[in-house]
Amino acid sequence: MKDENFLKENNARHLWQPMGHPGDAQANPPRIIKSARGSTITDIDGHSVVDAVGGLWCVNLGYSNDKVKQAIADQLQVLPYASGFAGSTTPPAIEAAYAVQAFFAEDGIERVFFTSGGSDSVETCLRLARQYHRLRGEPTRTKFLSLKKGYHGTHFGGASVNGNIRFRTAYEPLLPGCFHLTAPYTYRNPFDETDPARLAQKIVQMAEDEIAFQGANTIAAFIMEPILGAGGVIVPDASFMPLMRDLCDRHGILMIADEVITGFGRTGDWTGARHWGVKPDLMSCAKGITSAYFPVGAALISGKVAEVFESAGADGAIWHGYTYSAHPVGAAAVVACLAETLRLDTKTNAAARGTQLYEGVCRLAEKYDVIGDVRGGHGLMVGIEIVSDRATKAPMDAQTMTRIHQATYEAGAMVRLGMHNILMSPPLVVTEAEIDQVLAALDTGFAAA
Numbered sequence: 001m002k003d004e005n006f007l008k009e010n011n012a013r014h015l016w017q018p019m020g021h022p023g024d025a026q027a028n029p030p031r032i033i034k035s036a037r038g039s040t041i042t043d044i045d046g047h048s049v050v051d052a053v054g055g056l057w058c059v060n061l062g063y064s065n066d067k068v069k070q071a072i073a074d075q076l077q078v079l080p081y082a083s084g085f086a087g088s089t090t091p092p093a094i095e096a097a098y099a100v101q102a103f104f105a106e107d108g109i110e111r112v113f114f115t116s117g118g119s120d121s122v123e124t125c126l127r128l129a130r131q132y133h134r135l136r137g138e139p140t141r142t143k144f145l146s147l148k149k150g151y152h153g154t155h156f157g158g159a160s161v162n163g164n165i166r167f168r169t170a171y172e173p174l175l176p177g178c179f180h181l182t183a184p185y186t187y188r189n190p191f192d193e194t195d196p197a198r199l200a201q202k203i204v205q206m207a208e209d210e211i212a213f214q215g216a217n218t219i220a221a222f223i224m225e226p227i228l229g230a231g232g233v234i235v236p237d238a239s240f241m242p243l244m245r246d247l248c249d250r251h252g253i254l255m256i257a258d259e260v261i262t263g264f265g266r267t268g269d270w271t272g273a274r275h276w277g278v279k280p281d282l283m284s285c286a287k288g289i290t291s292a293y294f295p296v297g298a299a300l301i302s303g304k305v306a307e308v309f310e311s312a313g314a315d316g317a318i319w320h321g322y323t324y325s326a327h328p329v330g331a332a333a334v335v336a337c338l339a340e341t342l343r344l345d346t347k348t349n350a351a352a353r354g355t356q357l358y359e360g361v362c363r364l365a366e367k368y369d370v371i372g373d374v375r376g377g378h379g380l381m382v383g384i385e386i387v388s389d390r391a392t393k394a395p396m397d398a399q400t401m402t403r404i405h406q407a408t409y410e411a412g413a414m415v416r417l418g419m420h421n422i423l424m425s426p427p428l429v430v431t432e433a434e435i436d437q438v439l440a441a442l443d444t445g446f447a448a449a
C-alpha cells in the first residue's frame with residue numbers, strides 16, 4: 001500500500017465515486033477506510049468504529065469470516081475464472097446453484113441465474129418477466145408497476161422502476177411503461193393516512209385502478225422490496241404484500257420480490273417476503289449472498305416461471321447474462337457464505353440485535369425532537385427520519401444531517417445518510433455491546449444536531 005501522504009494527496013484526484021458529486025470530492029474528500037475486523041472498521045486517521053451500515057447493507061457475516069476468505073483463496077488457486085455462458089460450467093457454479101435453491105426452496109424457488117450484483121439481478125428479473133409473457137403468447141405484457149420510494153439499482157430498467165426522483169432525472173428518458181404506486185409509508189402519504197392497514201388498502205385500490213387504466217394485458221410484473229431499504233426503511237403493513245400478491249395473480253401479473261437487502265437473514269428471517277407469507281414469482285438478490293466478500297447477485301426463478309422457459313421451443317433461450325455470471329470464485333464464496341449463514345443462524349441474531357437497536361432508537365426519540373419517525377422492528381434494518389420541526393415534519397437540512405453523521409462517527413459508529421434519513425444495517429453477527437455502542441454514538445450525534 002502507498003503511504004498515507006500519497007493516499008491523501010490522490011484521494012479525490014482520479015476517482016469518481018458512485019452517488020457523489022465529482023466536483024465536491026476535492027473540498028470534502030472521502031474518508032479512507034483501511035481495515036476492518038468483526039463489525040468494526042478502521043480509517044486511515046485512526047478512528048475505529050462499529051460499522052452500523054454493514055458496508056452497504058451487505059457485510060452480513062462481518063469482516064472476519066475466515067471460512068469465506070479461505071474458500072475464495074482456494075478457488076483462486078484451482079480455477080480463477082471460466083465462462084459461465086451455456087456450453088460449459090464449473091464445479092462451484094453447480095454447487096452454488098444447488099445451495100441457493102435449497103436455501104430458498106421453501107419460497108418456491110427452483111432455478112438460479114447468477115449475476116454480478118443487485119442491479120444486474122433486478123435487470124435480469126425484469127427481462128425474464130417480459131420473456132415469460134412472450135413465451136406464453138402474451139407479448140403485449142411489457143409494462144412494470146413499482147412503488148414510489150422503492151430502490152432497484154441503477155441500470156436503466158432498475159432506474160425506471162425506482163421510486164426516487166434523485167436516481168431518475170439526469171438519466172431520462174427511462175424505460176417507457178413504468179408506473180409507480182404510492183409507498184406504504186404512514187409517516188407521509190398523499191392520503192394523510194396514518195393507519196397502516198387502511199393505507200395498504202388504499203394503495204392496493206390505486207393499483208387496481210392503474211391496472212384497469214393500463215389494461216392488465218399490458219403489464220408484465222410488479223416489483224417491490226418486502227421492506228423498502230434505501231427509501232428510508234419503510235415497513236409495509238403485514239397485509240400489503242399479500243394483497244398485492246393476490247392482485248397480481250388475479251391479473252396475470254408476475255410478482256418480483258427485490259430481496260437484495262432483505263434476503264439472507266437481514267430482516268430476522270431468510271427473506272423479507274416470508275414475514276408477509278408471500279412467495280414471489282421472481283426474486284432478485286445480492287449482498288448477503290456472499291456477504292460482500294465477492295460481487296455476486298442472482299435472479300431466482302419460481303417453478304411456475306421456470307416451467308414456461310424450459311418447455312418452450314427456441315424462444316425459451318435466455319439471450320442475457322454477464323461475463324461474471326457464476327464466476328467460479330464468486331460461486332465458491334456463495335457456497336461458503338451460505339454454509340456460514342446457516343451455521344451461525346444469522347437471522348436469529350439479526351432479530352434479537354435488531355429489536356435492541358430499534359427499541360434503543362425509540363428511546364432516543366423520546367429525548368430528541370429532531371427524530372420525526374423511527375422505522376424498523378424487523379431485524380437489522382432501522383431508519384430514523386430527521387426533521388427540523390416535528391409538527392410540520394419539515395425535513396432536516398443537509399448541513400445538520402452531516403453534523404449528526406460526523407458526531408456519531410467521532411463517537412464510535414458509522415451510520416448512513418439517505419437524504420434526511422439515517423439508515424442502519426449492521427452486520428448480522430453484531431454483538432449486544434456493539435449495538436449499545438451504536439446507540440451511545442447516536443445519542444452524541446443527536447446532541448450535536
Ligand code: PMP
Binds near residue numbers: 056225
Ligand atoms: N435492489 C435493492 C433493493 C437494493 O437495495 C440495491 C442496492 N442497495 C440494488 C437493487 C442494487 O444493487 P447493486 O448496488 O448491487 O447493483
